[in-house]
Amino acid sequence: MSTNREMDASSEYHTKPDPVNYTSGRWLRGDKLQRDARHIKFDFDALCRRVIELCPGAELIASYVKMEGGFNRVFIFTMDNSKQIVARLPFVPAGPPTLVTASEVATIKYLQTRTSIPVPSILDWSNDARNRIGAEYIIMEHAVGVQLHKIWPAMADxxxxxxxxxxxxxxxxxxxxxxxxxxxxxxxxxxxxxxxxxxxxxxxxxxxxxxxxxxxxxxxxxxxxxxxxxxxxxxxxxxxxxxxxxxxxxxxxxxxxxxxxxxxxxxxxxxxxxxxxxxxxxxxxxxxxxxxxxxxxxxxxxxxxxxxxxxxxxxxxxxxxxxxxxxxxxxxxxxxxxxxxxxxxxxxxxxxxxxxxxxxxxxxxxxxxxxxxxxxxxxxxxxxxxxxxxxxxxxxxxxxxxxxxxxxxxxxxxxxxxxxxxxPTLEELSVHQKEYRYFEAAQNLRRDLSSLLDIASDGWVPLENWEATKSAQKDTFIGILHAVSTNEPSGDDEPIQTEQDLKSIWPFDLDD
Structure with a gap:
């Protein structure tokens, strides 16, 4: 494979989704911190060249798909010989640098040598971000078959x-x-x-x-x-x-x-x-x-x-x-x-x-x-x-x-x-019970908002829903605040009685 072919194979990637930044969604809480923690500065072209090297019979990458979860960025590469290769790069929240990758690879190898559990073969890996790609990675074969969640509803009992x-x-x-x-x-x-x-x-x-x-x-x-x-x-x-x-x-x-x-x-x-x-x-x-x-x-x-x-x-x-x-x-x-x-x-x-x-x-x-x-x-x-x-x-x-x-x-x-x-004494128990009702109210509020806004419990929102969800959160807060402000005080059994009470347990960021 010539150097020119490598350059030709990688040049098309620059028109594809951004490989470096997190682009799948936003967070209603700590959005910048969350996205920054999932920014991976690395050499995408070097990753592509390594994938081609690991796939005998392939000369270039025909297409790729970028996928992102909470802990990893995944690229599914389809080669010009129709084979598929998966590359996965961990985000900061995945775990400690070097150790989280080393442990995952060792766990997979341990299972492959001691059990019959089907796990795709690892083709290459590195837990040292100083490699030529510039980030920790695991490159493995694509799983055979279809994801269970895609066909589960259609399966017979x-x-x-x-x-x-x-x-x-x-x-x-x-x-x-x-x-x-x-x-x-x-x-x-x-x-x-x-x-x-x-x-x-x-x-x-x-x-x-x-x-x-x-x-x-x-x-x-x-x-x-x-x-x-x-x-x-x-x-x-x-x-x-x-x-x-x-x-x-x-x-x-x-x-x-x-x-x-x-x-x-x-x-x-x-x-x-x-x-x-x-x-x-x-x-x-x-x-x-x-x-x-x-x-x-x-x-x-x-x-x-x-x-x-x-x-x-x-x-x-x-x-x-x-x-x-x-x-x-x-x-x-x-x-x-x-x-x-x-x-x-x-x-x-x-x-x-x-x-x-x-x-x-x-x-x-x-x-x-x-x-x-x-x-x-x-x-x-x-x-x-x-x-x-x-x-x-x-x-x-x-x-x-x-x-x-x-x-x-x-x-x-x-x-x-x-x-x-x-x-606890009766007095200590009384104080605790009041605080615990407050705690339960906070947990219930997070659960109800997640359901109402159709978002993850940590506030993650798909990118295409971001503006609508931000607006819906604001409207929801105003509506609940109005209910809190107009309700008659009901004693200690109702922990949320003021605007400050509501703000202190609101699980997501609010514009001033």
Whole structure:
């Protein structure tokens, strides 16, 4: 292939969609920050040349499609010999630089060598942005078949049931694997601190968790590390894992309170968060000592986003699985961490037609009992774990509520001794209940606005709907504000009684 042909092959791309900037949508909250976090400065022509090199028999790229999600930019290249190649570049919110790509590749290779799960082959990858392309990337074969979400509505009931069975028979191979620690998979020779490696064999190890909760990659959520050192694993037992959750929560707390007048009532002071998290640490360790929690905390690797869009099936037989994609941020967690996640193919559109839900429950029960066991347990046994790392984002009231409920029902939940979190006084409980009603109002408002405006919960809007959605949000705010202003005061049972109350819990940006 000549240099001239390379130049000819790449020159047409400049008339295609912008490969560098995020162009798929806008955000009603922190729009510039969100789009800046998804700007990737790289050499698109170099990427195209590398794709051509990796496709024997192809001389140029006939066409390409650019796709963008919350964590990656994807290019699907169609070559002049009709083959398709996929290139994926991670955004900042995907996870820590170098580690998130290295872990995903290692996870895919681990699955390919130890299971029969169909995952497209990786043709090339780099987790060093100093490469000739100028960004981290993974280049892989295109999945065979068709995305499940495209044909699911047209599938017969028996095909849907057989498809769910096929998915879980494959995932059983993953869930059945044994691991000695919690964290993420890496190649054994990945350049990590030796103290951060737990070797599985000569090829693979468990290393630091690369989920966003442990790193400074969540847009608009800075980390401070004033009170704790980074604690990202790997963790060899549940106690250590819990320390990681609490330390992740502490790492997001600033040194001093700032702009507290702009925070909702339930946010809580810096001191409140620090005290609450240390109490939470003691409670989680008490709970972790319970044999039931221990049994439900077996280290398990599972798919991080198991939904129809990441599953490919045969066009001839839609019950035949051809690929499970997107293992980015796949991690080894306590089994209970995955237990309450229900894939979209198991959620009935019609409540009276729950065949797929029943198929999912049966497949999970008999094929992945490590997950179905915790799912059948009282969810209150696990709720404090889920809120412990995100108090500064949620507000102190969310974790406090879980700790209060755990303390109040300690004996009913089957724990022995006395809960490390003391039951609140009547006065403290009254204050908490008022703040919690405020918190619930904020959560309900976000949910209702997302539904009403037809947007994602983080405020993402498709680009073509941007202006109309901005206008609709403004009209909605004015309408709710009018209702709040004209309603008669109804006491503490109604937390939103003033314009300031409404503004403090409004989840999206408002023009002055």
């Amino acid at each position: 028996d095909q849907q049931v057989r498809c769910i069975d096929a998915i879980y028979r494959k995932l059983k191979e993953v869930v059945d694997m044994d691991f000695p620690a919690f964290g993420c998979l890496y190649f054994a020779d990945t350049p990590l601190d030796p103290a951060s490696k737990i070797f599985l064999d000569e090829d693979f190890c468990i290393g630091p968790h690369c989920g966003p909760r442990y790193w400074d990659c969540n847009v608009g959520e800075p980390r401070y590390y004033h009170r704790t050192r980074p604690n990202r694993g790997p963790w060899t037992n549940l106690n250590a894992y819990c320390d990681g959750l609490i330390d992740a929560g502490l790492s997001r707390i600033p040194l001093i309170d700032s702009e507290t007048e702009k925070q909702p009532l339930y946010q809580g002071s810096v001191r409140t968060h620090n005290t609450l998290l240390e109490c939470g640490r003691a409670v989680l360790k008490q709970m972790s000592a319970d044999p039931r929690i221990q049994d439900a905390a077996t280290p398990v690797l599972f798919h991080p986003d198991l939904h129809k869009r990441n599953i490919f099936v045969s066009e001839e037989d839609p019950a035949e699985l051809t690929a499970i994609l997107d293992w980015q941020a796949g991690s080894i967690e306590p089994a209970f961490w995955y237990a309450d996640e229900v894939p979209d193919f198991a959620t009935p559109v019609d409540p009276d037609h729950d065949l797929c839900t029943r198929a999912f429950n049966l497949c999970s029960q008999f094929l992945t009992p490590k997950l179905s066991g915790p799912r059948s347990m009282d969810e209150n046994l696990f709720r404090p774990f889920r809120y412990s790392y995100r108090t500064w984002k949620d507000g102190a009231v969310a974790l406090r509520h879980e700790l209060i409920e755990t303390s109040r029902h300690w004996t009913e939940l089957g724990f022995v001794g006395t809960c490390a979190y003391a039951k």
